[in-house]
Amino acid sequence: MAKTFRLKIISPTGVFYDGDVERIVVRGTEGEFAILPDHIPFTTTLALGTFNILFGDGTKKYGTLLGGIATIGSKESIILTDAAEWPEDIDIERAKEAKERALQHLKDSKFDAARAEIALQRAIIRIGAKERK
Template sequence: MTKIRLQILTPLKKILDEEVESVILRTTEGDMGILYDHEPVVTLLDYNTIQYTQEGVKKVATTMGGFAEITSDRVVVLTDASEFPEEIDEERARQAKERAQKRLADKSMDRIRAEVALKKAITRMNLKGSI
């Protein structure tokens, strides 16, 4: 199987830059599967995960919004933040979720920031399987 280059980039660092067999992105329109020779496209990403297969092993990382540029031989993901399961502290994510839910209940708080914080916490918890 011909491989494609997957790059996951955040404003702070390069998370991943490797050859993979396939990628599944959660876009704002739904899931998108990508193999070598995919039609070129740019798409918006949702707060969720990116799944990819490398050497026959399925792997996953979070994506906190952003977008992906897909060409026939490359997927470049630009996202606010990205983490692998082993990097996520479940307790910290649970506490962040609770704080965000309290902020959403308080009408004087910045609702948009609270919603983003809640999405991030839920994404992390989903990746760890604790929600």
């Protein structure tokens, strides 16, 4: 059996995932990186994006992380995120509506462009994750 480490993904609504994994690939603000067992300890910020988990039995699963921070240790890594979702939990119609709303807000000067841009990125990530499934 492959070597694993404990991964916890926590959002404001509670524990999203808590279990042993062989590897997780996440998107940091400096680019994608993998966390493996016995990883050198560090803390970093996470960008909006997807993650890919490889389990000890060789199965894989992916989802979305909407920003946050990761504290990586040699035996346990903890991700605190604004939101995390599995593709099967994403409402594709709602995500498409959010994308259209964000595009409209970007065109309208009365809306905060930075907030609209983040909403657009979130919607695109969610749609991409759902359509990948």
